[in-house]
Amino acid sequence: MMQNDSKDKVIRIGTRGSKLALWQAEHAAEKLQAAGLQTELVIISTKGDQVLDRSLDKIGSKGVFTEELEVSLREGNIDIAVHSAKDVQSSIPDDLELVAFMEREKVNDVILSFDPNFKLERDSNVVIGTSSTRRKALLKKHYPNVTTAESRGNLQTRLRKLEEKQFDALMLAYAGVYRMGYDNLIVHTFPEDEFVPAAGQGSVAIECAKDLEPGLKAAIKSALDHAETHVCLLAERAFLRTMEGGCSIPSFALATLTATGVSINGGIVSLDGKTLLQQTMTDTQEAAERLGEKLANSTLTNGGEEILTSIKRERSEI
Numbered sequence: 001m002m003q004n005d006s007k008d009k010v011i012r013i014g015t016r017g018s019k020l021a022l023w024q025a026e027h028a029a030e031k032l033q034a035a036g037l038q039t040e041l042v043i044i045s046t047k048g049d050q051v052l053d054r055s056l057d058k059i060g061s062k063g064v065f066t067e068e069l070e071v072s073l074r075e076g077n078i079d080i081a082v083h084s085a086k087d088v089q090s091s092i093p094d095d096l097e098l099v100a101f102m103e104r105e106k107v108n109d110v111i112l113s114f115d116p117n118f119k120l121e122r123d124s125n126v127v128i129g130t131s132s133t134r135r136k137a138l139l140k141k142h143y144p145n146v147t148t149a150e151s152r153g154n155l156q157t158r159l160r161k162l163e164e165k166q167f168d169a170l171m172l173a174y175a176g177v178y179r180m181g182y183d184n185l186i187v188h189t190f191p192e193d194e195f196v197p198a199a200g201q202g203s204v205a206i207e208c209a210k211d212l213e214p215g216l217k218a219a220i221k222s223a224l225d226h227a228e229t230h231v232c233l234l235a236e237r238a239f240l241r242t243m244e245g246g247c248s249i250p251s252f253a254l255a256t257l258t259a260t261g262v263s264i265n266g267g268i269v270s271l272d273g274k275t276l277l278q279q280t281m282t283d284t285q286e287a288a289e290r291l292g293e294k295l296a297n298s299t300l301t302n303g304g305e306e307i308l309t310s311i312k313r314e315r316s317e318i
Contacts, residue, residue: 009216010038014069014078017043018154020176024204025082028102028224035223042078044068066207070096073209080220081207085200085233086173090241092207099217100206100225101233105175107202107254109135109195111188112170112177114163118187120146129158129167133271137250138195139171140273155180175202196252196265196278199236203229228257231288235264238292243268243300249311251299252278253292262288267299270307271314277303 011032015025022041029039045068066088069081073096085101092098111120111128120126124143129151130136136148149167151158155176162170169187177183206224208217232255239253253266262285267278277299283291300308 008038009079009213010040011080011216011220012040012042012078014042014044014072014081016065016069017045020155020180021082021084023179024084028080028082028204028206031102032220032223035219037219037223042072044072044078070207073207076209079208079212079216083205083207084176085203085205086198088200088205088207088237090199090237090244095210096207097210098205099208099212100221101200101230102204102206102224103226104203104229104232105178107197108174108192109171109190109197110174110177110186111190112159112162112172112182112185113168113187114185116187118169120169120188126168128169128171129161130171132171132198133248134198134250134252134269135171135195137269137271137273138252140271141269141276142194142273144273155182159185173197173201192254193265196254196267199240199251199253199266200233201254203233205233231262231285232256235262235288235292236266238289239264239266239296240292242293242296243304243308249308253295255288255292257285258282261285262291264291264295266292266295268304268307271311275303275307277307 013025013029015021025041029041032039066083070093072078073081088098120143122143123145125145127147127149128139129149131150131152139146139148151161151170158170177186206220208220235255236253240251243251250271251268253264255262255264261283263280263282265278265280267276269276279295279298281291281295
């Protein structure tokens with residue numbers, strides 16, 4: 001009976017209005033429909049979509065792309081919210097939960113250029129557009145002559161800025177570029193062990209209210225959750241939560257499944273790129289969250305606290 005009720009219910013999917021966000025929401029809708037569920041998209045504008053003249057660390061990055069969607073969940077205007085997993089704040093409010101993580105796309109950072117002969121080399125003296133604190137810091141570490149330029153806005157807006165030659169190239173996550181069909185512009189792919197991605201990069205997270213009807217919640221999880229991705233994201237998000245950072249600190253974490261469990265490679269880099277703390281730890285899949293916490297605590301103890309203190313001090317002086 002509960003299952004039939006779930007199938008009769010129209011699941012209202014909350015999403016941001018960018019083309020990439022809509023792709024993610026429609027992808028979720030297709031999977032829900034394939035499971036026999038009915039769906040409807042509800043477009044919601046977030047602070048991150050509205051404030052484009054400041055970098056994320058200047059507008060307070062906590063929930064910058066998720067807060068308005070979470071309000072709609074609480075008010076019952078939507079049943080689930082679809083997010084890029086890397087945009088979800090490290091701690092979820094007590095009355096909400098992440099019910100599913102969809103199968104992850106390739107995780108790498110990439111460079112886009114309209115010049116097919118563009119090459120990024122150690123001594124390249126070019127301007128790269130990015131709005132990511134992590135990417136800026138890692139570029140300073142590995143490509144010291146590169147200059148970065150703020151690049152907020154959706155993918156199409158950033159590509160227009162690239163076309164207008166506001167910078168020589170764009171640095172983005174492969175997943176969004178591929179999903180939007182711009183992978184023909186990729187001229188460089190960073191190895192994921194050197195440019196470790198942000199926690200959650202490449203996956204789509206599904207959030208709902210904790211008190212959502214249990215049968216419906218189970219049906220949504222069954223249709224959308226990818227078990228292997230879920231284990232990896234539990235480890236990465238536990239790392240992020242323990243580091244007490246969102247997308248405004250240059251931390252990074254990538255978990256992968258091994259033959260015997262789960263491995264996580266993560267750490268933090270100073271804003272000037274001069275100090276890079278990075279290590280790998282492994283454990284069983286059942287201990288994924290503890291593993292993420294252990295890596296974060298080790299990072300904090302071995303110099304991470306000093307980097308975070310330095311970042312806070314630097315930002316308070318701006």
